[in-house]
Amino acid sequence: MSISRAIAEQMERSSWIRRMFEIGIQLRKERGAENVFDFTLGNPDVEPPDVVLAALSRVVAEKRPHSHGYMPNAGFPEVRARIARGLAERTAVPFTGDDVIMTTGAAGAINTVLKSILDPGDEVIVLNPYFPEYRFYIENHGGRVVAVETDDRFQPDISRIARAITPRTKALILNSPNNPTGAVYGAGVLRQLNGIVREPMIVISDEPYRPLTFDGVAPPETLSIIRRAVLAWSWSKAMAIAGERIGYLAIPPHLAEAGPLRNACTFANRILGYINAPAIWQWVVAEVPDATVDVSQYQAKRDLLCDALTAMGYDAPRPQGSYYVFPRTPIPDDVAFIRVLQAEGILAVPGSGFGRGGYMRLSLTIPRADLERSLAGFARAIHSQMALV
Numbered sequence: 492m493s494i495s496r497a498i499a500e501q502m503e504r505s506s507w508i509r510r511m512f513e514i515g516i517q518l519r520k521e522r523g524a525e526n527v528f529d530f531t532l533g534n535p536d537v538e539p540p541d542v543v544l545a546a547l548s549r550v551v552a553e554k555r556p557h558s559h560g561y562m563p564n565a566g567f568p569e570v571r572a573r574i575a576r577g578l579a580e581r582t583a584v585p586f587t588g589d590d591v592i593m594t595t596g597a598a599g600a601i602n603t604v605l606k607s608i609l610d611p612g613d614e615v616i617v618l619n620p621y622f623p624e625y626r627f628y629i630e631n632h633g634g635r636v637v638a639v640e641t642d643d644r645f646q647p648d649i650s651r652i653a654r655a656i657t658p659r660t661k662a663l664i665l666n667s668p669n670n671p672t673g674a675v676y677g678a679g680v681l682r683q684l685n686g687i688v689r690e691p692m693i694v695i696s697d698e699p700y701r702p703l704t705f706d707g708v709a710p711p712e713t714l715s716i717i718r719r720a721v722l723a724w725s726w727s728k729a730m731a732i733a734g735e736r737i738g739y740l741a742i743p744p745h746l747a748e749a750g751p752l753r754n755a756c757t758f759a760n761r762i763l764g765y766i767n768a769p770a771i772w773q774w775v776v777a778e779v780p781d782a783t784v785d786v787s788q789y790q791a792k793r794d795l796l797c798d799a800l801t802a803m804g805y806d807a808p809r810p811q812g813s814y815y816v817f818p819r820t821p822i823p824d825d826v827a828f829i830r831v832l833q834a835e836g837i838l839a840v841p842g843s844g845f846g847r848g849g850y851m852r853l854s855l856t857i858p859r860a861d862l863e864r865s866l867a868g869f870a871r872a873i874h875s876q877m878a879l880v
């Protein structure tokens with residue numbers, strides 16, 4: 492058996508996550524699980540809201556006819572109509588059920604739309620630092636990644652983006668609230684983006700963290716502002732149901748190519764092997780589409796971590812959303828600093844894994860008690876580096 496060269500190379504490039512996983516196993520053996528503080532996981536540490544679990548029980552108990560069989564590849568028409576109603580209210584874009592394709596999470600939505608629009612060598616802009624899976628999703632479909640740096644507050648840099656657009660640019664992936672930085676993009680920058688996005692390019696607005704914001708911040712509706720934006724939505728984080736693989740793709744009816752794009756995406760959803768999004772979970776999210784986990788516990792952990800790190804001398808701004816903190820590492824070599832943290836039993840992902848060296852990503856999904864017990868290690872780590880200067 493031989494593994495494709497492309498996959499072998501991609502696995503090598505994605506090795507940060509794998510390496511952290513392996514280091515985690517090793518550290519747990521050496522120090523005992525209770526002395527390892529894992530800040531690497533992007534998996535919600537809370538249970539789904541009770542209303543979601545109640546809706547699940549109800550849907551299963553009802554035994555609706557044909558609830559477990561194949562369906563139209565875009566999903567149950569009633570579910571899509573329900574989702575479209577909420578989306579139209581939120582965005583003031585007149586979505587109908589025809590404009591919504593149920594997908595296997597945001598990952599399924601992004602792959603589906605990229606498969607539908609990319610020819611080999613077409614370019615997709617991502618904003619650095621970015622969710623590393625984007626590179627693989629783009630390469631899955633023959634596309635070429637064009638990474639454009641964000642500004643010093645991790646906001647999109649419009650003039651850099653404008654310079655990166657070429658006749659081969661088919662899409663830009665936007666992610667606000669952002670993984671890994673926690674930045675939320677303002678309406679002004681979205682309006683500027685709207686001004687530079689021209690056919691055939693579209694914006695893919697990847698929004699799994701939209702409901703997870705802090706201090707009352709309400710992210711502006713990308714679809715209300717950017718005319719050529721499609722929405723990749725997921726309930727993975729909002730409802731803490733990442734394993735259930737449920738989300739959707741919404742294509743605004745005002746796009747000139749809306750009809751053909753809808754058909755292409757429905758077909759792509761099928762031939763990528765997803766066939767259709769999980770049936771039972773379509774009914775569940777349609778019953779309680781706006782249910783969200785308790786965000787206050789993430790905010791409390793954000794405050795605890797950012798305040799403590801700042802007091803120790805780290806540059807650790809408070810993120811406005813998602814559940815990640817993205818502090819600077821005290822030394823420019825983030826990988827070296829990650830090793831210093833490992834010696835304290837702390838697992839973090841280096842910023843290099845997201846395309847931005849000199850930073851690290853810390854996930855707030857860590858249990859609070861572990862976070863509290865990790866702080867002494869963070870303090871020793873920075874002091875050890877200061878002592879070397």
Ligand SMILES: Cc1ncc(COP(=O)(O)O)c(C=O)c1O
Nearest residue numbers: 533596597598622666670725727
């Ligand atoms: C920015 C971003 N986009 C997409 C995804 C994929 O989410 P889903 O579980 O909905 O496929 C993730 C998951 O971590 C993410 O962080």
